[in-house]
Amino acid sequence: MPQGRLRRNGPAAGSPPRHHAPRRSPVLRAFSLAGLLALLSACTGPQSTLTGAGSEAAQVETLFWVMLVGAVLIWVFTIGLSIYATRVHPERHSEKTGTRLILWGGVAFPVVVLTALLVYGLKLMPEFRAEANGPTIAVSGERFWFRVAYGVEGEPGVVKSLPPGGVESANEIWLPVGVRSAILLGSPDVVHSFWVPSIAGKMDMIPGRVNRLVIEPVKEGVYNGVCTEFCGDAHGQMGFRVVVVSPGDYEAYVAAQSQPAAVTSGPGFEAFMENGCDACHAVRGTEADGSVGPDLTHLGSRLTIAAGILDNTPENLVRFISATEHVKQGVEMPAYGMVPNEEIAAIAAWLEQLK
Amino acid sequence: MFGSSRQTADNLWTLIAPPTIWAFHFVICYVVAAVRCAPNTGPFEAILATRWFILAFTLVCLLAIALIFRRSVVEWRGHGSGTVNDEDNPTARERFLEFSTILLAGLSFLAVVFTALPAAFITDCR
Numbered sequence A: 001m002p003q004g005r006l007r008r009n010g011p012a013a014g015s016p017p018r019h020h021a022p023r024r025s026p027v028l029r030a031f032s033l034a035g036l037l038a039l040l041s042a043c044t045g046p047q048s049t050l051t052g053a054g055s056e057a058a059q060v061e062t063l064f065w066v067m068l069v070g071a072v073l074i075w076v077f078t079i080g081l082s083i084y085a086t087r088v089h090p091e092r093h094s095e096k097t098g099t100r101l102i103l104w105g106g107v108a109f110p111v112v113v114l115t116a117l118l119v120y121g122l123k124l125m126p127e128f129r130a131e132a133n134g135p136t137i138a139v140s141g142e143r144f145w146f147r148v149a150y151g152v153e154g155e156p157g158v159v160k161s162l163p164p165g166g167v168e169s170a171n172e173i174w175l176p177v178g179v180r181s182a183i184l185l186g187s188p189d190v191v192h193s194f195w196v197p198s199i200a201g202k203m204d205m206i207p208g209r210v211n212r213l214v215i216e217p218v219k220e221g222v223y224n225g226v227c228t229e230f231c232g233d234a235h236g237q238m239g240f241r242v243v244v245v246s247p248g249d250y251e252a253y254v255a256a257q258s259q260p261a262a263v264t265s266g267p268g269f270e271a272f273m274e275n276g277c278d279a280c281h282a283v284r285g286t287e288a289d290g291s292v293g294p295d296l297t298h299l300g301s302r303l304t305i306a307a308g309i310l311d312n313t314p315e316n317l318v319r320f321i322s323a324t325e326h327v328k329q330g331v332e333m334p335a336y337g338m339v340p341n342e343e344i345a346a347i348a349a350w351l352e353q354l355k
Numbered sequence B: 001m002f003g004s005s006r007q008t009a010d011n012l013w014t015l016i017a018p019p020t021i022w023a024f025h026f027v028i029c030y031v032v033a034a035v036r037c038a039p040n041t042g043p044f045e046a047i048l049a050t051r052w053f054i055l056a057f058t059l060v061c062l063l064a065i066a067l068i069f070r071r072s073v074v075e076w077r078g079h080g081s082g083t084v085n086d087e088d089n090p091t092a093r094e095r096f097l098e099f100s101t102i103l104l105a106g107l108s109f110l111a112v113v114f115t116a117l118p119a120a121f122i123t124d125c126r
């Protein structure tokens, strides 16, 4: 800013003298730098739209950067203009200049920018929902976990529930890379929402309606998915993992998941049946055929338990079964704290064998 | 009373006519498209009739807004076309209402175009 001019147009007589802003302390500066770094580090990882792991997420990412750069430029221009009008040239401007500025800067420019963004977005949207060329997978949002069925046959629609059949699993969705999979979304209880930020999304899971989401992962890896519609106490702990693998590995995985349980006898299995776990859980290949909770036929093969909140280890399984409500508040499974520890340990050991 | 005798008086209703048309246009386009796509079946079926309807209805609304725009421009010019409003007499009030109507009509025209744009690009219920 030209100093001479500042002095010439300096504050009018009677207005308070201007003080220099106090220097920011180095500590404060270090803190704000650390804050910025923390913010930036949140931009990568398994739950970030900015990892470009899906074709839709990549488009959203491009749009994000374009809009960010555009917004910064407009912000700099606007702030520059107010500095110019209040500090550099605080004297009166002609009405003609003002009107012209409003017409070009306030009308013409925003109209052109908004029209361009709108048209770009409108062209993008149908592409995201193009025809699928991969498997159809049904995902049901249930309080507070995700039921998954591979290879279902069905269509979106209303007053419908998700198509039955398919290979059942829970809280983990495997997808073939480079292929557009159709995900049919539904819910038996309340509205949930399905979002895998790194790949695509988000779409509501609505009772009485089957929605269709097409998602195309482009990078192999493990990503986080979340429920993004408040659905009750444990909503914040309702997540899942998405495992993106080659189409061959995907086929092999689904084939393995379609098999009955690997171990169907022993003390763990007996304790499972005696404590009535089978009222809610199915373990294919045994008489346990409950359908209230997640299918446990291949629990041992999952990365996490309890809808993405705990690593799948024997200790965590014991904790979850004996102090369910403590580990996951609001959960719809009763705690089995009254069952002797050995029995729970036996159940956990058996479940871990179900690869 | 207000300069040229051919002029008509402006009031609150002439002022809010353009945004009211905009609001109706929005609601009707929204409802028509929502009802068409509500069954959520056949996501790739073309929805030509819906899009033609939206086009026709949009043209009607734009024409109405354009007429209001023209009327207020003519009257505003007749009142000296000023944009500064620091007098408290009937002519100044008329001029203020007319100029505001011009601005609102311009905004509403654009908004109606933006509301209709999706129908130009989106061809089915996806």
Ligand SMILES: [Cu+2]
Binding pocket: A141, A142, A144, A191, A192, A193, A227, A228, A229, A230, A231, A235, A238
């Ligand atoms: Cu939920």
